[in-house]
Amino acid sequence: MTQTLFDKVWDRHIVVPETTANPATLYIDLHLIHEVTSPQAFTELKERGLEVRRPDRTLATIDHSTPTRVNADGSRPYVTPQAETQVETLLANTKAHGIETHGWDSEHRGIVHVMGPELGATQPGMTIVCGDSHTSTHGAFGAIAFGIGTTQVGHVLANQSILMRKPKTMSIEVNGTLQTGVTPKDVILAIIAEIGIGGGTGYALEYRGNVFREMSMDGRMTVCNMSIEAGARCGMVAPDQITFDYIEGRKFAPADYEAACEDWASLTTDDGAIFDKVVRIKAEDISPMVTYGTHPGMGIPITEVIPAAASDADQDALDYMQLTSGDKIAGTTVDKVFIGSCTNSRLEDLRAAAAIMKGRTVAQGVTTIVVPGSVITKFQAEEEGLDKIFTDAGAEWREAGCSMCLGMNGDIGAPGDLVVSTSNRNFMGRQGPGVRTVLASPETAAATAIHGVITDPREFGAAA
Amino acid sequence: MSFQPLTKVTSKTLVLTATNIDTDQIMPAKFLSMTTKAGLGEHVFANLRYNADGSETDHILNTPAGKASEILVAGHNFGCGSSREHAPWGLTDYGIRVVISSEVADIFRTNSLKNGLLPIIIEKRAHDWLLDNPGVEVTVDLDSCEVHLPRNGGTYKFEIDDFSRHCLMEGVDEMGYLQGQHIELDKFEKNQGGNRNS
Structure with a gap:
């Protein structure tokens, strides 16, 4: 019988087969955890008197709530005391359960979806879950990898498996x-x-x-x-x-x-x-793409004009974005540029952005922050001198983390700001209340930072 | 037992017509820093409900009618985006027990079912009727898998798998069920099922 890649990996992980009465019990090879979506799951285990079944199949890091700046005295400027408590809670929980954790002292600390592959923990044929929707990243290795909620984080901690019907x-x-x-x-x-x-x-x-x-x-x-x-x-x-x-x-x-x-x-x-x-x-x-609306499906080639609204929802999105149908998207004035996130914070992404920013200066008034995906990625970029290219151009070179992708750590824009971002979601308010997000590649983000308006990176002779 | 069993809900609807309401809107990231689940209802749809100075807007979610509703009707593709379970935690804490849309995102749907929140995907005709008639009293019957619309709205069937339906109606979660499979799990691990070669 012929099978798809998905079928093959799925079949290898069936503990109890799916029937009309029950979903399949799917074995999980690798469980990645971070500070935001795990604390309530550990509480659940404690309340039920359950242990972590396979700490050896679990890996932890801190990324969402972590500051990307360090104070002069070496302390970390958490956005709230609660954020610091959340990080401390993760570190305490993983220590108590013997889970390998890449915290502040680890060179592998970083965005969970950058860390897993960098450690070689992400491998073909695996099932991988994490309390984070961008766990789909690990599918790049031929793994079945998907995001789960905190209840299921608890299930995987206790049982190394989840209940699921085959998609x-x-x-x-x-x-x-x-x-x-x-x-x-x-x-x-x-x-x-x-x-x-x-x-x-x-x-x-x-x-x-x-x-x-x-x-x-x-x-x-x-x-x-x-x-x-x-x-x-x-x-x-x-x-x-x-x-x-x-x-x-x-x-x-x-x-x-x-x-x-x-x-x-x-x-x-x-x-x-x-x-x-x-x-x-x-x-x-396919052309270089940018989004013009309030979800990632609202994307157009950077050379095109903003489409006419086909529905009230489209018009609401354009109103929020303060953009007008028929106008060219290129040339729109921007306030901030964010290069980072689990989508585009790896070495190749940083190299691509640096290639455009090298020897150039960020447009006046355009705050540009570059946030590497992990500590190791940061070191590697610094070895190549990429940090110097960014800072010479007038961009900020930050510590690793999720940063402005979701703004949980306080890295957000001001109301009304237009942010060109290499992240994955341009939802209303995602990068701060009233912030308008335009998703783009690292190349487009870098070119935009230089000109201060949405810019086709091919103007700089960028090669794929 | 981890939540109140759900068999039949009769309530006036709370209608949010926007399409693609994502979980960032349902529960903005700034409220994800807590290490418990308590009190998230106060923050649900915070960007719609509160002004910059913290005062309440006149959004329907802040009205007595909104707060009394147990059935949320939302535009197409509700709950897309982030996997944050804080979204269904916030909705249930606010008082919502049923979400009805013409499409519900996969992860949100899964998370809802684990928290006593019934996500219903209903056919377009009924969905359109519900969007056009906000605040009507609707009955959702999980036993018969039917949504009863008032006036001449009619009755519509919805689909839910037997396992999820059972869990909701009994108010049981899946942890106990999975714990009951330890023999199968032991066997699977002994046979070197799965991959991790290190």
Whole structure:
């Protein structure tokens, strides 16, 4: 019987099969936890007198509530005492349960979806969950990876498994040659614009076609990261030599690497396997993308004009964004630029932004912050001198964390600010009450910072 | 037992017509710093309900009618975005027991079912009627999986899997069920199921 990649990985993890009466019990190989969505789950375990079943399959870090600045005296400026308590609570809980934790003293501390892959903990064929919707990122390795709520965080802590019905599968095929200057972020924004913000609801996505085969792991992570922005809990890319090479030599890389690679190589969709839905997009049709509305499905090529509102909801979005149908999106004045988040804070992203900012100066009045995804990413960028390029240009170089993607740590914009952001959500108020978010690639964000208006990065001769 | 069992709810509806209401709107990130679940109802839809100075707006959520409602009717694709369970915690603490839309996002739906909050995906005709008739008294019957609309609105079936329905009607959560599978889990782990090669 032919199977999709999703089917193969799913089948390997069935503890109790699904019936009409009950969902499947799905075994979880790797559980990532952070400070925001775990405290109530640990409380639940305590109240029920339960232990963590597999601390060895659990990894923790702190990222959402963590300040990205350090005070002169070395202390950390938490946004509220509650935020500090939340971080301390995570550290205490993981210590009590013997869970490996990458806290303030670890060079692997960082955004949970940057940390897992960097440690080599994220591997093909795994099931991976985390109390965070962008867990879909790990699907870039050919894992079934998806976000869960805190109740299920408790289930996985106690039982290393969750109850779930098998989703439908969707193949998203992008074949052809990408235009110069088109990045993985543009590819996924174009996909979401095509299928819509709810288009993937109920589906597991598999990204197929030569465009993804030729993409680096950092690029594949950017794509899979935003699967949830189309409503899909998980999105996958079949593992290949690029995947294997990425994992080799990392902390959690398998001891018998060759045997593991042989197994992983079998994790591809069989010829003739049937998906519930197939979407095909021509690579040549994709341009550098930006959003103009209040959800990630409202994206257009940066060269286009803002579309006419097709509904009241569209008009509400345009009103919130203070944008007008028929106007060109390029040239819109911006107040802030944010380069970071689990979507675009890896070394390749920082390199791409630096390539544009090198020897140039950020436009006056445009606050630009660059936040690496992890401490190691920060060190690597500094070794290459990227930090110097950013600071010389007038941008701020911060400590690792989620930062302004969701603004939990206090990194937010002022009401009315227009922020060009490499993150994943342009929801109303996400980056602060009244803040207007435009999603874009690191290249577009950097070019925009230089000119102070939304700018096509190809003006700087950016190459993909 | 982790929440009040839900069999039948009769309530006037609270209608939010916006489409794609995301969980950032339902529970803004600044309220995610707590380490308990208590009191989140006060913060649900905070950006709609409070002015910058903390005073209340005249939004329906701040009215007695809004606060008395147990059935929220929302525009298409409710609950998209972040996996924060603080969204259903906030809604249930506010008093909502049923959410009706023409589409409900996957993670929000899963989280709701674990907190005694029934997410209903209803056909477009009924959804449109509910959006057009805010504040009417509606009965949701989980036993028969029906939504009864008043006047000439009619009765509509909705789908929910038997397991989730049972959990909601009995007010039981899944932890006990999973704990009961330890023999299967032990066996699975012994057979080296799953992957982690280190």
